[in-house]
Amino acid sequence: MHEVSIAESILDLIERQLGAPQALAEVELCIGPLSGVSAESLEFCFATVAKERGFGVPGLSIQRTQVVIHCDSCLETYSVDDLMSFCPHCNSWKRTIQSGDELQLVSASLIEVSHV
Numbered sequence: 001m002h003e004v005s006i007a008e009s010i011l012d013l014i015e016r017q018l019g020a021p022q023a024l025a026e027v028e029l030c031i032g033p034l035s036g037v038s039a040e041s042l043e044f045c046f047a048t049v050a051k052e053r054g055f056g057v058p059g060l061s062i063q064r065t066q067v068v069i070h071c072d073s074c075l076e077t078y079s080v081d082d083l084m085s086f087c088p089h090c091n092s093w094k095r096t097i098q099s100g101d102e103l104q105l106v107s108a109s110l111i112e113v114s115h116v
Contacts, residue, residue: 003037003038003041003042003044003045004045004049006037006042006103007042007045007046007049007050008049008053010027010029010046010105011049011050011053011055013105014027014055014105014108015053017108018110020054021053021054021055022054022055022110022111023055023056023058023110023111023113024050024055024056024058024108024109024110024111025058025059025109025110025111025112026058026059026060026061026107026108026109027046027050027058027059027060027061027105027107027108027109028060028061028062028063028105028106028107028108029042029060029061029062029063029103029104029105029106030062030063030065030102030103030104030106031062031063031064031065031102031103031104032064032065032066032067032099032100032101032102032103033064033065033066033067033100034067034083034097034100034101035100035101035102035103037103039062039064042060042062043060043062046058046060047060056111058108063106065099065100065102066079066080066081066099066100067079067080067081067083067097067099067100068097068098068099068100069087069095069096069097069098070095070096070098071087071089071090071092071094071095072092072094072095072096073087073090073092073094074087074089074090074092076089076090077098
């Protein structure tokens, strides 16, 4: 399960920004179907890895994106579920993948500590 190392890499990015682990309320990610990342596996291990690293037990919000294709023949842009399909506008196979392979850290929010 390489999602454990992905969780660690995400937390490494957050730690670099914060300077040290701090309690997180939520981490928001954007994951495309072509990224090779199982969102379900990442959800399963993320809280455990975060807790072990000193980030508390943050919620994990995952935005799933679609595969967006630009047809190089007719210049139309369209979404697909199946990469083994032709352009729905002109039946061309010439295309450029515009999105769907992303794995992005969108945001991380800290738990607010009240100073009493």
